[in-house]
Amino acid sequence: MSSKPDLGAFIKTYDVRGLVGSQLTDDVVAAIGAAFVDEIDGAGGDVIIGHDMRDSSPGFARAFASGVQARGGNVVAIGLCSTDESYFASGSLNAPAAMFTASHNPATYNGIKLSRAGARGISLDTGLAAIRDRATEYLANGIVQVAEPGTYREQDVLAEYAKYLRELVDLTGIRPLRVVVDAGNGMGGLTVPAVLGTAAGLPALPIEVIPLYFELDGTFPNHEANPLEPANLVDLQRAVVEHKADLGLAFDGDADRCFVIDENGDAMSPSAVAAVVAVREIARAEEKPVYVIHNLITSRIVPETIAAAGAVPVRTRVGHSLIKDEMAATGAVFGGEHSAHYYFRDFWGADNGMLAAMHLLAEFGHQDRPLSELAARFTPYAASGELNSTVTDIPAAYARIVSAYAAFDLDELDGLTVSGNTDGVFWWFNVRPSNTEPLLRLNVEAGETADMERIRDHVLSLIRTP
DSSP: OOOOOOGGGTBOSSSEEEEBTTTBOHHHHHHHHHHHHHHHTOTTSEEEEEEOSOTTHHHHHHHHHHHHHHTTOEEEEEEEOOHHHHHHHHHHTTOOEEEEOOTTSOTTEEEEEEEEGGGEEOOGGGTHHHHHHHHHHHHHHOOOOOSSOOOEEEOOOHHHHHHHHHHHSOOTTSOOEEEEEEOTTSTHHHHHHHHTSSTTSOOOOSEEEEEESOSOOTTOSSSOSOTTSGGGGHHHHHHHHHTTOSEEEEEOTTSOOEEEEOTTSOEEOHHHHHHHHHHHHHHHOOSSSOEEEEETTSOTHHHHHHHHTTOEEEEEOSOHHHHHHHHHHHTOSEEEOTTSOEEEGGGTTOBOHHHHHHHHHHHHHTSOSOHHHHHHHTOOSEEOOOEEEEOSOHHHHHHHHHHHTTTSEEEOSSSEEEEEEETTEEEEEEEEEOSSSSEEEEEEEESSHHHHHHHHHHHHHHHTOO
16 A cells, blocks of 8 residues: 655645645545535535646646535635635635645646635644644545535636726726736736736726736746746846836736836836835725734835825734734735735735736826836835845854844844844844745845945855854
C-alpha cells in the first residue's frame, strides 16, 4: 500500500498549496472536501466550488465535489473564475466556498483557498488545522458517506460579479483611457473583458483595453503570473510605452492582485495605490469614525493619507487572514497591503485587485494629469522594497540588530520594527522571518534616499554577518 502524503507539509497558514501529483492528488483533495463540510457543519447546505485555468484544476474541483457530496454538502460549481469572483459568489450567495488555484506559483503547483459563508477566511487558527486533521483521518480510513449525499448543480456568476463591481465604482463619466492589461495567461483574461469590456453584456466604458496574454493557459508560456517579480512586468512596461497608453495593469494568476504601470513604464507602488483608494473609500463612508487598515510595511504615506482624509489608520501585522479578521473587528471600509492585496468592506471584507484597479481608473480618469504625477504625489519617500536574505541563524541576526539599534524605538508587532529620526529626517525598517523558509525579509523607508540607503546597507550587513 502506498504511503499517504503529510498534509501538514502543504496545508499552509492561510490556504492549501502543494505540488500536483506528489502532494495534491484526487484522493487528498476529496478528503479535504469531506473534512471542509464537517468543519463548517455544511451538510444540507450549499458549497461553492470554483477553479482557475491550471490543467489540474478542473479534475481537482470534481474530486473536491465528490468529498463534499459524500458528507452531505450541495455543490454549486461556478467553473472557471478568479479568486475574487469566488469571494463574490461566497458573499452574494452567503455560502462557503473553495477556490482551486496556486495563485502566482508555477504550473507544477495547485492549491485551495477556503472560505466560510460570506467570504470569511479560514486559517490554521480558525479551522484549517481541524480540516487537515479530519482529512488525514479520511485518507487513512476512507470517507464515510452520509445517508443523504449532497446534490450538484452548475451556476455561472461572472455576469453578476461584473455588474456588482460596476455598481461599486462608476466609470461611465471618466475621460477616454487607453489601458494595456497583462493577464499573464491567468484568470484576468476572463474577468477583465467582463468587467472593463462588454463580454458580460454590460455597456461599453470609455476604456480601450489592449490585451496581453489573455489566453487562459496554466502552463504560463509567456512569463510567470507573478507581478511582484520585476522580470514579469517587462512586457507590460514595453507595451505601455509602445502603445502610448495612459497606464498598464498586471494581474497575478488568480487575478486577485493588481499591479499598476504609469505612462512612462514605471511601476506605481502598491502603497501609493492603497493611498489613492483609501481616500475614495473614506469619502464614500457615511459613519464616523471611519477606520482604514494598513499593514506595518506599507509606506508611511498610507497612514498619513488616511489621517489627512479624516479617518483612523489601523496598523496590523502582515497576512491575508489577519487583515480580514481586523476588517471584521473594526468595520474598516478598506485595507491595503504592500503586496498589492486590497480589501473592501463593500466586498465582504475580502480582497479584490480588480476593484482596486477600478478605483484607480476612476480617480485618474476624472482629472487630466498623467498617472506619473498622481503616483509621485503618493510616493514622497524613499523605499528599499522587500529584500530577502538567507540566514542560517535567524535569532543571532535578530540579536545583532536589536543590539545595534537599542537606542531607537523598537516594536515587535510583526518581526522587529525600528524607527528613528536622524538630523530631522525620519526612517524606519522592519525585519520579519519567513514562515516557510530560512529567510529574513527587510523593508526600509526614509524621508531621503541617502538615509534609506545608509540604513538599508547597515541592517543588511548585520543580517548577513557570517
